[in-house]
Amino acid sequence: MTKAAAALLKYSSSDQKRELANRMMRQRVARASLEPRSDPTTPEAAAIPESYYRLDLHPAYLNLLARMAELEPPDIGGVPYFRVHQGLVRDTTQIGGLEYISFSNYNYLGLSGHPALKAAVAAALDRYGTSVSASRIVGGERPIHVELEGALAELLDTEACLAFVSGHGTNVTTIAHLFGPKDLILHDKLVHNSIQMGALLSGARRIAFRHNDWQMVDDLLQRHRRHYERVVVILEGVYSMDGDFPDLPRFVELRERHKVFLMIDEAHSLGVLGARGRGIREHFGLSGNDVDIWMGTLSKSLASCGGYIAGSRALILNLKFNAPGFVFSVGLSPANAAAAFAALQVMAAEPERVAELRRRAGLFLQLARERGLPTGSSKGVSVVPLIVGDTKRCVALTNALLKRGIDVQPILYPGVRERAVRLRFFINGTHTEDQIRWTIGIVEEEWRRFGGRPV
Ligand SMILES: Cc1ncc(COP(=O)(O)O)c(C=O)c1O
DSSP states (O other): OOHHHHHHHHHSOHHHHHHHHHHHHHHHHHHHHHSOOOOOOOHHHHTSOGGGTOGGGOHHHHHHHHHHHHTOSTTTOSOOOSOOBOSOOSSEEEETTEEEEEOSOOOTTSOTTOHHHHHHHHHHHHHHOSOOOSBIIIIIOOHHHHHHHHHHHHHHTOSEEEEESOHHHHHHHHHHHHOOTTOEEEEETTOOHHHHHHHHHHTOEEEEEOTTOHHHHHHHHHHHGGGOSSEEEEEESSOTTTOOOOOHHHHHHHHHHHTOEEEEEOTTTTTTSSTTSOOHHHHHTOOGGGOSEEEEESSSTTOSOOEEEEEOHHHHHHHHHHOHHHHTSBOOOHHHHHHHHHHHHHHHHOTHHHHHHHHHHHHHHHHHHHTTOOOTTOOSSSEEEEEOOOHHHHHHHHHHHHHTTEEOEEEOTTTSOGGGOEEEEEOOTTOOHHHHHHHHHHHHHHHHHTTOOOO
16 A cells, blocks of 8 residues: 555545545456466475375275276166165165165164163253263263263173263274383284274284184284283174174183283174173173273164273273363263163163074074075174175175165275175164075075075
């Protein structure tokens, strides 16, 4: 602005000032439109490849597009993911207005949609609203959190428990908080992504051992234990892709002999193993003290959303004040806490639900094996895979089964290696015997049609 214009502005009325400012703006715009447009890019920036600053050129995105294109041909039938389910999913589901028998959801005990859970959620909403609107450490603590954690600690025979807003986040934040660069994490090579992400974030050395191979862990510990400060062995209670489980007492013995921590993810074993659904501890008759870190999710048998860690008071207090995914994240919503708490109560009052689930899953596995279907190492307690070993064939089979009235999902790379690509059947206690027998018949027919050979 020139000195004259500034002086004029200073002594003018507000209308005059506005008029003057507008005129100056119009002159500036007119001048700018006559000037040649300059490229704002610096010479250094001009040399940067487009894929470094364009999201539509991100390598993971391009890779995804290529993989999706491979599934488009009519004989394969397109990407089978993100199907929209139009109501409650238990033994059956509705997709596109049609009814299917569903094996794509882990509503193991059929508690999602149960009247007691719906009533508990409605009461919690009424009392506490839809959100606790703060991290629990500063203002998000509610009685329902304490009740839920108390019930889980009692069920798992531990001193304490802490509930988180996400199962995945529970593993990531707990493992990354407890372990660091001077530590060693030994985990089964089939553990869930959340465990692997937590291990990566921790900066600890990471070794994956052969699936369920406690002898290999013994050997690794004999060679490596002394080179590290803290060492943790991480397992799952039931493996989510394979449906088998570890010989936990063997690992407990290693824990004591080598002075290491033992952590177990019970996402798929809570509500599934043990006479009362108390998980792998109950199955093997162990005590809560035999494992240092009991992890689980609220999203499977407990028909809610979130995760938990149970263990000693020291562990829980440490996480409660220090784990970033707990301290810097909102508290579990009242509705989710209430649903999980009510699910625990129904499970305790109706243990026959657990028995029913295992009978159904056992029947599914038995019939599949009788027909020569390749079900891997599944123990038939909740998850039964059908190993196909080829992405295109697996997706084509998925889509063909949908046409025959069966909703089941494929597990592809990177979820599993290419030769382990599979269909994964989640069995739940509400599946009837007839539904299972009928499904196995159709699956066998379609699997043979797509070149399957009995094992
Ligand atoms: C073994 C295991 N751990 C953790 C998780 C993450 O739990 P959530 O889906 O509740 O976040 C899953 C999810 O399926 C899982 O299978």
